[in-house]
Amino acid sequence: MSRAGARAIALAALAAVAVACGPAAQILPPELRHVVALPRFDNSIQFAVIGDTGTGNLPQYQVAERMVEARENFPFEFVIMLGDNLYGLERPVDYERKFAVPYAKLLDEKVEFYASLGNHDNPNQRFYENFHMGGERYYAFSKGPARFFALDSNYMTEEQVAWLIRELKATRQPWKIAFFHHPLYSSGGFHGSSLGLRERLEPIFVKYGVRVVFSGHEHFYERIKPQHGVYYFIAGGSARLRRNDINSDELTAAGFDTDNSFMLVEIEDDELYFETISRTGELVESGEIARSDEKAPETGTTEQLAPAKRGQSGTGAKERPAPARGAASGS
């Protein structure tokens, strides 16, 4: 074979690989990036959700930049982390490169990070002050009308289960929100649903009124159709990405697996509003959830979504109706 022929074959092979892997999309110019359109009520709590972040690589930094930008219009006070906070080695330099540096601007502005442990996390992270774990592998904290339960889904002991039940029983806040690494429901081809964990936790969530659950582990965004009255989100694509891994099935309400993303959430009184934003600055979807099915607004709940885009799967191709309580539409 001639040298030119060999080069042509090599180029064709490279092109095929590039097409298969999909080049990283460009960050949108500032004027085209989504501007957060959550309601921003006076007494609401506002937070961000990120998962599977601790790579120290470019996408993590880019998502962090979008978070900083989002905060200009939506000054969230804290961030919940869904595990895999530090991949690989956990030397002091790794805490810097994979956490403190990418989120430096948010830390400087006193944004608090509340971490849960993933399967890549050494449990000694619980002593890291910036993760607000209080030296515990699982813990709870309150913000306004919500109580958050950070669980260690890697090691679900009877002791932890008993603690969770005790805490849920004692909770006076109307919103009960759990977050942990492994999703009870997932349409991911690589991992899928954590069945053993579901068997253990779901009856507790249902019985004690946990309304919303955030998990990571799968490196994409997925909103699951409500299961027994509980809304499950997967937001594990805030640094790593498992492209085209969602096998949309009867579980999937909406999904996004072609780029990294993070979530913004606002809770006011009986309603929770959310937006999911991509690394490039696009709105992935937005919606709202009522605290209980009985109190669901007439306009519906999370079925009010932006039309599905390329790389998304979703049930939400409906026009978003006039939002309840004056909430601005982000669609």
Added chain:
Amino acid sequence: MKCPFALSKRGAAAAVWISWLMLAGAPTRAFAAAPAPLQGAVAKQFVQRTRSYGELRKSAVAGLPKLVETPSPVEISAREKAVAEAIRARRAGAKRGDVFGDAGPAIQALVRADWSQRPSAERKAAWAELPPVSAPAVNAPYPPTLPLATFPPELLTLLPQLPKSMEYRFAGPHLILRDVDANLVVDVLPDVLPGPGPAGATPRLGQDAGK
């Protein structure tokens, strides 16, 4: 004409019973009897050995400052190393089987019974998480770049409870006892999990490390 495969009443009843028995024996949680928790003298002695380890550990780290929340990862890392070194020094002669002891075969049987009842999707997901390692050495650190695979919650309810400083973990097919704060391998029960299992549960260990 009479069908050559027609069954007598007794034959039909037998067929129904055989079908039912086959279903009952299928490896699904819905039909198979759940394994019983490990109990008895062997379990008690194992628990006693884990408590002895807990006591040894307590005295080994007694001189070290207690770790509280800190903004300094340097402190976290230094504390982990100090705890590991103190324990290692006290257990310098420790060898495989010191803690599992004669409970090893019973624990292996229990783990395998639990594993065999898991749906293939669950087994596949578990293999996808298990890091591909040969059995680690006692007193060695748990390899810091390998994930700590999720431990099946139902299995935890069947195994004897450990002191808070210690946990069960799978490293590949091996069951280990891991000191949490020291990130140290306390004991190893090699090859507890059976091989890749039936079709659909094939491990993708080489590809999945670090995912």
